[in-house]
Amino acid sequence: MLVTARARLAAALAPSARRYRPLLVNADIAGWVDDARAERLARFGDVFVVAEDAVEFASDLADEPARSDAMAFVAATLYREGALSAWRNERYHVGPALGAAPLFRLERAAARYFGVHTWAAHINGLIRRAGETEMWLARRSHMKAIDPDKLDNLVGGGVATGLSVAETLVKEAWEEASIPAALARQAQRRDEVEIRRQQHDGLQWETIFAHDLELPADFSPMNQDGEVAEFRLVALSEVVRLLNCAGSDSEMTVDAALVVLAYLDRIAATGSMRRIPFY
CATH class of the missing domain: 3.30.750.160 (Transcription Regulator spoIIAA)
Known part of the structure; x- marks a missing residue:
């Protein structure tokens, strides 16, 4: 698929x-x-x-x-x-x-x-109801310098000087999706996605710490920093379809696609934390 x-x-x-x-x-x-x-x-x-x-x-x-x-x-x-x-x-x-x-x-x-080697923290925002799992996705603002208008993970941001991965997660969760700190701290680190990729502005050398966060069924994200244009809650079957989209307004960023693919591979296998080198 x-x-x-x-x-x-x-x-x-x-x-x-x-x-x-x-x-x-x-x-x-x-x-x-x-x-x-x-x-x-x-x-x-x-x-x-x-x-x-x-x-x-x-x-x-x-x-x-x-x-x-x-x-x-x-x-x-x-x-x-x-x-x-x-x-x-x-x-x-x-x-x-x-x-x-x-x-x-x-x-x-x-x-x-x-x-330079950078690090980032991302969240797969998940909702479970009626025995099914759904995933929140975000569409990046058209004003973003990198990957404008593309679909992205619910939360994602670089680990800046002076912040830990956990602190970055809490900061970005609030700014990007209005997830309260107490809830954001429940996110579970699951995968590490490594990227070395030639880009127009140089070499992207990044490790993404991917987290799963189960959200209340009635949770509705709201953006605080102007970097998200919209949110979409989709079934995993729709996530698979979106992963296969390229060159359309449903296309995911490469970073988000790697994080989501790692999640899908994991739940199809053992469900344990893994380290996944993609390049």
Whole structure:
């Protein structure tokens, strides 16, 4: 039933033909930069040392505050040049692992330009009644810089500096769907979806922590931050149909499709938590 969806996702996640160079901080890989972007970064000679096989920080940028300040300047310059997506005024903590000491902090709009590893928290909003399961989906606002007008998970957002996955979940659940904090905290982490995907604004290197949240049958989501155009409550059979849609107003984002597909695979199998590398 999901052959079309799997084929679409396989195409979207196919390895890029572009060559990438690691962005290094000492021995740690902080990101991945393609050749065209590496050439642009070479003009920031006081910030980067660009070699044929890697991009490194200048030797005098020896600690996190210095690198963060330098990256703030670089990101602002790239934004003025039109090289980044919409400015978020929100910084990501860039490190070798989630929760590790940061190598530097980076404006969210520049995350894909530098191919840094980001983390996100999503929710499958579920309602169970009469022995059947239904799922809430959200349609992204047409004003969104990324994937406007496409269907999405009920809740989803990046883990910003200073927030844990759990805190991000509570924050995004309220802003995107008016889910009270006490209810949002009942969400159960179930899957990890890993993505490395070439995008027009760089490399998306992201881990999505996918959660299931059972909602009251009479729950009706309301958006608070203007990022959602509408909500739809659909049966799982309709979810399957929507996963197979491409190039229409029913198309899901790749991220949401991966999260939903992981959920469907899981409930068709053991129901246990799994780690699912898609690329």
